[in-house]
Amino acid sequence: MNKLSLLDLAFFVAESEASPKHVGGLMIFKRPVRSAAGFASELYQELLAFDDVQAPFNRIIHFSLTGMPTWQESDAVDLEEHLFYHQLRRGRNGRQELYELVSELHQPMLERSRPLWELHLIDGLSERRFAIYVKMHHASADGVTMVRWAADSLASTASDRELRPLWSVGHGAAARKHKRLEEKMTQSLLGDLAGVGTRLLGIARLAAMLALEGAKLTRNAISLPFVADGNTPLTGQVTAGRQFATASVSMARVKEICARTRSTLNHVALTCLDGALHRYLDDEGVELTRPITIQMPVNLRQEGEHGTGNKIGIIPVELSPPTDDPYVRLRNIGFSLRNVRSMIDGVAPDAIESYTLITGVVAQLAETLGLSERLPPIGNTLVSNIPGPPDFLYLKGAKMEELHPISTLPAGNLLNITLFSYAGQLFFGLIATDELPNLERLGRYAGEAFNELEQSVFDAHQVVS
Template identity: 70%
Template sequence: MSTLSLLDLGFFVAETEASPKHVAGLLICKTPPKAGPGFVKNLYREYLTFTDVKAPFNRVIRFSLKAMPHWEPAASIDLAQHIFYHRLPRGGNDRQALYDFVAKLHVPMLDRSRPLWALHVIDGLEGGRFALYQKVHHAYADGVTMARWTAQGLAATPDQLELTPVWSQRHSGHGERRKRASQELMHSLWKEVGGTTMRVLGVGRLAAMLLLESVRLTKNAIALPFVSTARTPLTGQVTPGRQFTTAAVAMERVDAIRARTRSTLNHVALTCLDGALRRYLQDQGVDLKRPITIQMPVNLRREGEKTAGNKIGIIQVELSPPTDDPYVRLRNIGFSLRNVRTMIDSVAPEGIESYTVITGLVAQLAELLKLSNTLPPMGNTLVSNVPGPKEHLYLRGARMEEMHPISTLPPSNLLNITLFSYAGQLYFGLIATDELPNLHRLGDYVQEAFTELEASVRDAHAP
């Protein structure tokens, strides 16, 4: 038996049919040159033979009046209930058709009576391609962990043909180790007291910073939650139905801007998103007079730590005040992110984790009471950054051309954006409710905003 962390438990408490709490990945692969027409169907059949399912993919959630919610090993696992094969029809197998199909797969909750994961093998894409859509409950792992596990199951060269599905791997952090009999009780108590103390001190420090910012004794030291403009198409009551789209920019172009402006990848990406979101909102008749506020997950793991589960915090970040100059926007966002970094470094991870739970609980309560259309949201959208492999990976000789994380929607946010770098490309993955109009246009605006930023930086640094 394994108990849940407070954050992992929160994903179950917050989960509804309108807002399921699973994360997913979409892998688009090119069939090997000499592969026969049955390559993808045979891959699906081979997946079904990997019946030795490792933790956490062999665990089910248990709720009881006699004990805290906890994980238990499943008595048996029928892979046919977790692994599925689909073939898209000719004429309905282009990129948009794939995105629409994956959006439908992303809608239903995972069945809590079984281990909380699924893999869909999607055959018949145009250009001799196929895709894998895999989803797991967020309580199993965060996006960074899931991307790492996925990469570990793929090969570095096309001639490495061994198949290693993610559920058959032994993942660090999930071994069921018994505590040593000689472990002293005082050591455990001291560790718990220390963690609680850091948590209380961290929350107290954050509360003080929020108070100073709210009464304007500091400026941009920390972004305030629940002050964003509520009436935009990006926010409101989360409803069932999903849509998905992407944008991509070559990392070579991103790195050129970074080198000329001494910026980070986050600075550049958020600058493009800020410009794209403002243009998208203007299409909908909304012209914000204040900075867009995003929610941004931060990794709370220490250097080299590879534990499973979730170890993240979510903080608010103000982007740029309104401006028509992309270079000025970049500088403003750089200033804002430096303040965020200072704030994170000054607060214990336990404090940020507790702050995440507290603010998330307030937002979730508003959603459960169906007040998200009237109360201010924590932010206008959520943006996360998941680093991926720098080189192409392979699956049974098939080159994985693209890899897109697909996340869940936080309370009161109708859009979630995930940045993912893979094999020389920076991908922007956009998942939204199907009520958000013209999501594909926002993807187009991201690429246009990047081109405009390139030109602005070139002009600013012209000799």
């Protein structure tokens, strides 16, 4: 029996039919050469046979009137309640139809009377492809953890045909070890006092930084929450119905820009998104006079620390003031991200986690009271970056060509964007409510903004040389 952290609990408290709180992943595979047309359907039947379900995939949430909710392990899990097979029809089996199906599957809440995960095998894609869509409650895992689990369940070579379904691998061992270390610490009064003191000191330091920025005694030292422009189609009351779109660029091209400008992948990706969002908003008749503010998750785990649940903070980040010059936009965003890095390094992780909970509660209260259309949001959208495996992975010889994390929508935001690097490509995954117009166009603009940045950087370096 495992108690939830406050952050994990928050995902249950905030959950509703209109705003479910699970994270997912879409994996697109190409069947092995000379494999039969029934490869994916046979794979589905094989997966059903792996009925020895390991933690955390055998855990059911238990709510109590007298204490915190707890995870309780089930003696048996009926895989037919968690594994599903879909067959796309010929002529309706392209990327757009796949995304429409995944959007439908991503919308419903997971049934709380059983372990909170599902796997959908989608057969019949064009060009000898099939897909696997997995979703799991955010209280069980964050995006980084789910990607690690997915990688653990796949093979590094096409010749390795052993099946290792992610629910049968046993991800709970590392979590239990980490839990025992935590329990050992809580037995020490000095350890408790030190932890509380560090958290309070960090919160006080963070509050002072916010107060100085709010009083304009510092400039761009830290981004303030709830100052983003709420008069855009990106924010408002989250409603049911989802849509999904993607874009991608070569990592070799991204690394070339990074080398020429001494930037990071985050700098380049956010520059592309900033340009794409401004162009998209301009199409929708919205002209911003201040920078777009994003919410950005940061990983708070120590190096080498694994486990289930969540260990993240979410902080606001101002992007670039409006400009038509991609190179200037890149430099502005680099300056903003350096300030964020200084803030994270100067504040204890527990304080950032507390800050995330406080701002999240305020935003969720506005959402619950139906005030998200009238009150300013924490940010205009949420953008996360999940590093993925650098090389191709395989499932019974089938190459995984693409992997797209699909997240949940935070209170007050109608769009969530996930960056993901895998096998030489940088993917942009966009999940939004049906209320957001022209999501596909925004995905296309991200790719075009990268082309513009690349040209601007090359032009600038030609002038210098």
